[in-house]
Amino acid sequence: MTEVTLARAQAGDGEAFSELIAPHRRELQAHCYRILGSVQDAEDVLQEALLAAWRSIGRFDGRSLRAWLYRIATNRCLNFLRGESRRPHLVDLANPDTGSNRSARSDEPWWIEPYPDDLDDLVPGPEARYDTRESIALSFVAGLQHLPPQQRAVLVLRDVLGFPAAEAADILGTTQTAVNSALIRARAGLRPERDLHDVPAPKSPAEAAVVDRFVSAFESFNLDELVAVLTDTARLTMPPEPLEHRGPQPIARFLLESHAGQALKFFPTRANGQPALILYLPDPSAPLWRACGLIVLTLRGDRIHALTRFADVGLVGRFGFPRALPRN
Known part of the structure; x- marks a missing residue:
């Protein structure tokens, strides 16, 4: 980000704004996907977030564009999840055959969708606990969907993206104490499979x-x-x-x-x-x-x-x- 490009964007130059956000768009979409579990929902929410960013670019203080964009995108995701009526629950089957190994009721979130990318070039921050391969795996994203929205967002910001606690708190508009507390609960509630030592290397x-x-x-x-x-x-x-x-x-x-x-x-x-x-x-x-x-x-x-x-x-x-x- 250059000061000249930012000044042009804050003066209403749409091309300059597009230039500012282009390096962050792909990682922001992946961020929304992790929190929402649906590629279509992630893209819709990201469009809303970028529109909100364009409308408020004049008030951006120039410190960290990436953190500012993550603040807008994360809060748009949380707003979406508060409107759970957009995701009605499927009607349960009357008599699932849970007594055999043939079939059982799945705990997979029904809205989960596959993400068409490896994201090999995205590098997590130094405080991240998951590498990119782990944090985009279908089982990990499905596991996130079982966490309460705030815990989900905290875990992604801290353990996937590696934001420091203070920065994560600023993104979420809360305190470091609240972030640390939510992170402890999220880690305890998330049980994705992390045993990758016996998994063949990608594309090998x-x-x-x-x-x-x-x-x-x-x-x-x-x-x-x-x-x-x-x-x-x-x-x-x-x-x-x-x-x-x-x-x-x-x-x-x-x-x-x-x-x-x-x-x-x-x-x-x-x-x-x-x-x-x-x-x-x-x-x-x-x-x-x-x-x-x-x-x-x-x-x-x-x-x-x-x-x-x-x-x-x-x-x-x-x-x-x-x-x-x-x-x-």
Whole structure:
């Protein structure tokens, strides 16, 4: 940020304002996504925050543009979460089969969405407890959604972004004592999986080999191979559906039975810093492949520990894929 650019923005120059915020926009979107769990909600709230920043740039004191933008974005997220009526709860199923390992009620927030980026180039502050890979993982973002909004915001500001307690308190308009207290409660309430020592490195041959095994077994409808690539404690969730499947046999049978008699086409991509697959199915009435959704994979060693399947075909566009492909 230069004083000249700031002066131009405060004088009403929209291009100068865009120049000021451009280096921060991507990290602000990720910040809103972590707090809200939905890419669409995050983008909507970020637009509101940037509009508010434009309207109030004349009152910015010039000290820390990044902290000032985070203050506006964080408070817009908290305002959104206060209006929980925008997220009505799904109607519970009458009799979920909780007595077997086939299905159980999922605690996954139904509004959770995959984030189409690795965020490899974002560097957390020196006081951060999570690296970027951990803090964008789907399980971490889902875990955040179970915390009260204020605790959620405090944990992200302190442990993900590494803001000092005094700066986090200033962003939230509260005291350091309140921030420290909320952080203790948030850490106690958050139980994301942090064991990354047995996870293949992102985009490594080891990671690709696991994904290839899964795709090969799925495309060939090989039950034994599909079971073999899943861990003993694997689980499949399908937001916004309220049920999950647990165990390699139930998961493999569910996947194969869901697509019995169909050809499958997979395209690899990445979501939340994890390997993911776009699934296409043949259109029975036209020579086309139709997008069927996206599967995000969580790996442990040389097997898959969790699968999160999103059936919303509108998501594929965010990952740069079309809804339909010609079938030759």
